[in-house]
Amino acid sequence: MCILFLSQEMCVLFLSQEMCILFLSQEMCILFLSQEMCVLFLSQEMCVLFLSQEMCVLFLSQEMCVLFLSQEMCVLFLSQEMCVLFLSQEMCVLFLSQEMCVLFLSQEMCVLFLSQEMCVLFLSQEMCVLFLSQEMCVLFLSQEMCVLFLSQEMCVLFLSQEMCVLFLSQEMCILFLSQEMCILFLSQEMCVLFLSQEMCVLFLSQEMCVLFLSQEMCVLFLSQEMCVLFLSQEMCVLFLSQEMCVLFLSQEMCVLFLPQEMCILFLPQHLVSLPAFTCFLVEHYYPKKVMWTSVVLF
Secondary structure: OEEEEOOOOOEEEEOOOOOEEEEOOOOOEEEEOOOOOEEEEOOOOOEEEEOOOOOEEEEOOOOOEEEEOOOOOEEEEOOOOOEEEEOOOOOEEEEOOOOOEEEEOOOOOEEEEOOOOOEEEEOOOOOEEEEOOOOOEEEEOOOOOEEEEOOOOOEEEEOOOOOEEEEOOOOOEEEEOOOOOEEEEOOOOOEEEEOOOOOEEEEOOOOOEEEEOOOOOEEEEOOOOOEEEEOOOOOEEEEOOOOOEEEEOOOOOEEEEEOOOEEEEEEOHHHOOOHHHHHHHHHHHOOOOOOHHHEEEO
C-alpha cells in the first residue's frame, strides 16, 4: 500500500497490483478493481460501476440504479420489484411486479402483461386487445365497440350498449338489436328475426318466410301473393291471391273463397244429411250471395 499525492485534493491510494483508489475531490473518487472494472463515486449515494467497455451500473439511491448493457439497452431499477428495460429508442419493458409488466413497442403501441395468460395490447389511444386466455381475447375498437373472441370460430362484436353480434360459426351469427329483438343468421339465405318473447320471423329464402305470432298462430309466406295463416293445430287459411283463399276448418272441411263473393264449402260424407248445418255454415260466411250449386259434397 502506498499513497501518491497529485495535488491538494487529488491522490491515489494503491491497495494492490490491480486495485487502487483515485480521489478526485472530497466526494468524488474512482475505485479501480481490475483493468476493466472500476467504481466512480459521485456523491454519498450516487456511484457508477463500470463492468466492461459497454456495461456499467449507475446507482442513483439505495433502491434506484441503471444497468447499461450496450449503447441502446439499459435497465432502470426503481425498487425491489419495479424496473424498466430499455431495448431501443422506442422499445422498453416496465416490470411492475413478478407477473405484471408493460412492453412499450412505439409511442402508441404497448403490451401490458397482467399474468401468465392475461395481457393487454394497446394499438392506439382507443384501440386495444385484452388477451384473457390462449383462445379468449377482447378487441376494443372505440369507446362503445369491441370484439370478444371466445374461440377460433366464436366471437361477439359489441356495436353499442344494446347492439351486438354473436358469431357462432362461419355462417351462423346472432345480431342482438335490443333486449327483446335479435336476428339469428343460419346461412346466407336463412335467418330468424325475434321480435318479442313469442313473435319471430323465419326467413327461408328471398321470398319465403314464416311469421310466428304465438305458440299456435303463424303465417307462412310462400311468394309475394301466396301465404298460409295457421290459426290452430287444425285451422289455417291459404291465401292464393288478393281475392282467392282457402279456409281449412278441420282435416275434412274447408272453404274456398272465389272472386265476386262466391265460395265453395267442402264437407265430408256424414254431413250430407244435415242440410240445416250446411246452410248455417254457408250463410255464416256469405249470407246474401251463396248459390246452393256452389256447395260441393265428397
